[in-house]
Amino acid sequence: MPMELLHELKVAHRQDTRARQDFVSALRGYMLNDMAAGMKQRYADVVAPAMAAQLGDRQPTQDDVHDAMKGDLYFKFYSSVRYNAQEMVWRSVIPGIEAALPAMVARAAEVQDRAGGTLTLDPTLAPPENVTAVDVHLMPGVYAAPDTPSAGAIYDNGLAVFSAGFMGRELDDIGMSMANYVRKRFPDFAPADILDCGCTVGHNTLAWARTYPGARVSGIDVSSSVLRYAHARAGSLGIAAHFRQMDATALDYPDASFDVVFSSMFLHELSVKDIKLFFAEAHRVLRPGGLLINMELPPNQALDPYDQFYLDWDCYYNAEPYYRAFRDQDYAGLTQAGGFAPEDFLQFTVPQYTYMSEEDFTEAVQRPAVIDGQTGRLSATLQWFGFGAWKR
Amino acid sequence: MLPLDAVGHRPAFFEQDGMDQMLSIVLELAAEIWVVRERVFVVEAVLQSQGIAVSEAVEAFVPDAEQQATLAAMRASMTANMFRTLNREHRAVK
Numbered sequence: 001m002p003m004e005l006l007h008e009l010k011v012a013h014r015q016d017t018r019a020r021q022d023f024v025s026a027l028r029g030y031m032l033n034d035m036a037a038g039m040k041q042r043y044a045d046v047v048a049p050a051m052a053a054q055l056g057d058r059q060p061t062q063d064d065v066h067d068a069m070k071g072d073l074y075f076k077f078y079s080s081v082r083y084n085a086q087e088m089v090w091r092s093v094i095p096g097i098e099a100a101l102p103a104m105v106a107r108a109a110e111v112q113d114r115a116g117g118t119l120t121l122d123p124t125l126a127p128p129e130n131v132t133a134v135d136v137h138l139m140p141g142v143y144a145a146p147d148t149p150s151a152g153a154i155y156d157n158g159l160a161v162f163s164a165g166f167m168g169r170e171l172d173d174i175g176m177s178m179a180n181y182v183r184k185r186f187p188d189f190a191p192a193d194i195l196d197c198g199c200t201v202g203h204n205t206l207a208w209a210r211t212y213p214g215a216r217v218s219g220i221d222v223s224s225s226v227l228r229y230a231h232a233r234a235g236s237l238g239i240a241a242h243f244r245q246m247d248a249t250a251l252d253y254p255d256a257s258f259d260v261v262f263s264s265m266f267l268h269e270l271s272v273k274d275i276k277l278f279f280a281e282a283h284r285v286l287r288p289g290g291l292l293i294n295m296e297l298p299p300n301q302a303l304d305p306y307d308q309f310y311l312d313w314d315c316y317y318n319a320e321p322y323y324r325a326f327r328d329q330d331y332a333g334l335t336q337a338g339g340f341a342p343e344d345f346l347q348f349t350v351p352q353y354t355y356m357s358e359e360d361f362t363e364a365v366q367r368p369a370v371i372d373g374q375t376g377r378l379s380a381t382l383q384w385f386g387f388g389a390w391k392r
Numbered sequence: 393m394l395p396l397d398a399v400g401h402r403p404a405f406f407e408q409d410g411m412d413q414m415l416s417i418v419l420e421l422a423a424e425i426w427v428v429r430e431r432v433f434v435v436e437a438v439l440q441s442q443g444i445a446v447s448e449a450v451e452a453f454v455p456d457a458e459q460q461a462t463l464a465a466m467r468a469s470m471t472a473n474m475f476r477t478l479n480r481e482h483r484a485v486k
Binding site for chain 1: 394395400402420422
């Protein structure tokens with residue numbers, strides 16, 4: 001069975017559609033585990049020796065690996081399957097959502113205020129070019145629909161197919177793993193106000209509310225479509241969260257408003273210039289003793305050239321134009337550009353909270369960060385990566 | 393109408409003309425085959441739940457001579473169709 005969404009905006013997909021979604025998830029699972037392992041072996045056995053012979057004394061860079069792999073038949077099939085699977089994810093959910101949209105809008109109106117959360121839209125906010133110029137991760141019409149929750153619905157349903165079971169039952173494992181990392185690692189830290197930037201449908205925003213039930217949790221995004229959906233989704237799940245349409249590079253909050261500023265899978269959708277603006281804004285709205293924490297892909301400088309190339313596949317072929325430029329950065333340097341002190345930087349890797357016992361997780365958060373080819377990469381041996389900084 | 397295709401240039405992974413499209417076609421076909429296989433499974437399970445032991449009946453089914461001939465013709469036609477592009481005589485295949 002495909003992963004069924006657990007809230008009342010879920011779409012009742014027909015049997016054949018559910019079977020198709022299961023197929024696409026299984027295809028992705030096979031590609032991300034089996035084909036990825038086969039491709040790495042192919043690289044080690046065939047591609048790398050040939051490349052080394054060509055390069056002589058020079059150590060290969062990620063670009064050398066990419067150039068060498070482009071000619072390899074295994075890479076061509078891997079990439080073609082992965083690209084097609086990405087297209088098939090969206091195509092497996094969009095027609096059903098289109099048919100269900102009027103009922104979904106009516107349902108959203110019924111459930112959105114149930115938990116005491118709020119939605120504040122800003123019709124004057126012009127969507128930035130990074131969300132209008134490309135269909136990011138090949139999602140058709142990615143943030144194009146201002147007046148309907150359709151983009152939110154496509155993202156939520158698509159993520160359920162895309163995640164192939166790696167992101168938790170409410171697609172919130174990233175948020176749960178990050179929030180519980182903070183809770184376990186810093187037990188004396190008791191945030192009262194938490195902000196999730198670039199929150200889309202709020203799936204990870206709500207993880208913070210679950211982890212810190214006493215806190216006031218807010219989420220911002222530039223897209224009104226995903227926020228309409230997020231608001232109703234949170235209402236249906238019975239969690240109070242406060243969603244506002246806002247640009248993370250120009251936050252409309254007073255100084256010292258939050259104890260946590262969080263983002264997940266967000267920075268790699270921004271230019272380096274905008275990341276620095278966002279971090280400066282995060283520094284401004286954090287209270288002294290507050291924490292900036294971002295879940296992201298690991299930095300290229302921590303990985304060998306093959307793993308750099310493997311993770312940056314998305315930049316080359318999945319309509320993620322800023323992905324690599326971000327991953328090429330020194331992450332500590334980015335936080336310093338935002339005004340955080342070098343000694344207040346932190347980074348960590350953390351296993352998936354959803355899929356392990358509380359005891360094992362508690363033990364795991366005490367371990368130092370280990371960044372390798374499994375970090376931040378969807379597979380059966382996934383570890384999430386996080387970094388950020390404390391504000392003095 | 394919600395768009396079904398992402399904007400922008402679709403990358404080519406293979407040099408040969410048509411190969412990338414061919415893989416899309418094969419994967420769509422595979423998805424369709426899975427949809428049909430799952431539906432057959434569900435139909436059998438539903439019948440089973442209604443007290444009709446269709447799965448056992450399917451396994452125990454022995455086609456008679458006429459049915460065997462029909463299946464053989466269907467198989468031959470499918471095989472010929474599958475490989476028609478490799479076969480200079482493919483226009484002879486009805």
